[in-house]
Amino acid sequence: xxxxxxxxxxxxxxxxxxxxxxxxxxxxxxxxxxxxxxxxxxxxxxxxxxxxxxxxxxxxxxxxxxxxxxxxxxxxxxxxxxxxxxxxxxxxxxxxxxxxxxxxxxxxxxxxxxxxxxxxxxxxxxxxxxxxxxxxxxxxxxxxxxxxxxxxxxxxxxxxxxxxxxxxxxxxxxxxxxxxxxxxxxxxxxxxxxxxxxxxxxxxxxxxxxxxxxx
Amino acid sequence: xxxxxxxxxxxxxxxxxxxxxxxxxxxxxxxxxxxxxxxxxxxxxxxxxxxxxxxxxxxxxxxxxxxxxxxxxxxxxxxxxxxxxxxxxxxxxxxxxxxxxxxxxxxxxxxxxxxxxxxxxxxxxxxxxxxxxxxxxxxxxxxxxxxxxxxxxxxxxxxxxxxxxxxxxxxxxxxxxxxxxxxxxxxxxxxxxxxxxxxxxxxxxxxxxxxxxxxxxxxxxxxxxxxxxxxxxxxxxxxxxxxxxxx
Numbered sequence: 001x002x003x004x005x006x007x008x009x010x011x012x013x014x015x016x017x018x019x020x021x022x023x024x025x026x027x028x029x030x031x032x033x034x035x036x037x038x039x040x041x042x043x044x045x046x047x048x049x050x051x052x053x054x055x056x057x058x059x060x061x062x063x064x065x066x067x068x069x070x071x072x073x074x075x076x077x078x079x080x081x082x083x084x085x086x087x088x089x090x091x092x093x094x095x096x097x098x099x100x101x102x103x104x105x106x107x108x109x110x111x112x113x114x115x116x117x118x119x120x121x122x123x124x125x126x127x128x129x130x131x132x133x134x135x136x137x138x139x140x141x142x143x144x145x146x147x148x149x150x151x152x153x154x155x156x157x158x159x160x161x162x163x164x165x166x167x168x169x170x171x172x173x174x175x176x177x178x179x180x181x182x183x184x185x186x187x188x189x190x191x192x193x194x195x196x197x198x199x200x201x202x203x204x205x206x207x208x209x210x211x212x213x214x215x
Numbered sequence: 216x217x218x219x220x221x222x223x224x225x226x227x228x229x230x231x232x233x234x235x236x237x238x239x240x241x242x243x244x245x246x247x248x249x250x251x252x253x254x255x256x257x258x259x260x261x262x263x264x265x266x267x268x269x270x271x272x273x274x275x276x277x278x279x280x281x282x283x284x285x286x287x288x289x290x291x292x293x294x295x296x297x298x299x300x301x302x303x304x305x306x307x308x309x310x311x312x313x314x315x316x317x318x319x320x321x322x323x324x325x326x327x328x329x330x331x332x333x334x335x336x337x338x339x340x341x342x343x344x345x346x347x348x349x350x351x352x353x354x355x356x357x358x359x360x361x362x363x364x365x366x367x368x369x370x371x372x373x374x375x376x377x378x379x380x381x382x383x384x385x386x387x388x389x390x391x392x393x394x395x396x397x398x399x400x401x402x403x404x405x406x407x408x409x410x411x412x413x414x415x416x417x418x419x420x421x422x423x424x425x426x427x428x429x430x431x432x433x434x435x436x437x438x439x440x441x442x443x444x445x446x447x448x449x450x451x452x453x454x455x456x457x458x459x460x461x462x
Binding site (some may be wrong): 003006007009011012024054055057059060062063064065066067068212214215 | 269
């Protein structure tokens with residue numbers, strides 16, 4: 001598995017997957033739907049899959065002496081590494097926004113989503129959607145990725161819209177502030193649990209699909 | 216002696232094409248040419264025996280072991296090169312080789328350097344900077360550097376100039392002398408006349424013959440169906456287009 005991960009990082013990954021981690025910094029933009037940053041991180045990961053197809057990565061990998069299931073697991077681990085790194089960067093910037101910049105004028109009058117613990121949970125949900133819709137969809141053929149990615153775009157944009165709208169509903173304003181931290185923490189933990197479960201199930205499904213396809 | 220590769224009753228069904236049953240075996244220190252027209256099922260057969268496509272039926276054994284359940288062990292001892300397929304065309308060859316070597320227990324750096332020198336491959340280049348012939352040689356160097364006992368090559372000579380083809384056939388002969396076995400598919404029959412010991416011939420997915428090349432040629436000379444592989448293949452395959460177009 002270590003060798004496969006080295007292969008993913010050194011040969012298969014597009015540099016854009018790493019560069020697009022910078023979109024985690026969208027967390028700091030006031031008056032903007034900052035959750036879109038998570039979508040851009042996924043777009044960066046998508047570039048690696050595009051590069052993989054162009055470089056015959058899947059064929060190269062299945063010819064190596066290893067189990068096919070591990071080829072899928074290595075892709076998932078790489079994707080989770082990018083996603084969790086982006087989430088960690090967003091968490092650091094969220095902490096800055098919630099503490100040092102808490103009373104900064106652009107954030108105090110921000111009509112859009114604020115960066116807080118719930119926002120981090122929403123990011124995890126976007127990543128879960130990517131893993132379920134795109135990753136598992138890709139391994140249906142290990143070649144075609146347009147349809148899975150379009151499904152992800154539609155669902156993730158709807159999610160961004162819903163998450164932006166939620167805090168405007170009566171009784172849900174706490175979703176956008178720095179108050180009721182225990183409730184926010186519970187939401188974040190639930191979203192992280194959804195991410196972990198969805199990714200594990202998606203990986204299992206992708207392995208089954210990859211085992212039966214002809215390359 | 217146990218054959219390095221034994222294929223028994225291999226079948227693969229597609230909606231518009233059906234392969235097999237195909238049976239043949241490859242012994243150590245021999246070169247088996249796998250011939251047939253374009254679309255005859257050569258690549259499907261090779262992909263099936265490498266478990267890249269899933270056969271509908273049949274048995275594939277390497278070194279006496281069924282590939283199912285032993286894929287990892289088998290692939291340590293088998294090398295595959297798909298002609299001029301270039302993996303990671305924009306990465307440095309040195310990086311590709313360094314990563315590839317991590318997967319093989321018998322990876323031999325000294326042998327790799329020897330092959331790269333002999334084939335004049337600069338590891339600082341990227342695969343996209345190589346000619347078609349050099350790409351085949353790079354794939355071959357990768358396969359040989361883990362001391363593969365059996366090399367499976369899909370159309371390695373297609374698209375090469377006559378000099379590169381001749382060089383490649385020389386390399387095959389050298390490897391056979393070293394004890395390796397080679398199974399390579401081609402539709403260029405003159406390549407087999409020069410180096411193959413055995414041939415397996417398939418036509419429209421069906422096995423026509425598999426055995427020693429000299430016996431195959433002798434039988435066809437006796438039957439008057441051709442003196443060499445090209446004539447035999449033309450005898451079996453040629454369609455009368457004048458008649459078809461006149462209808």
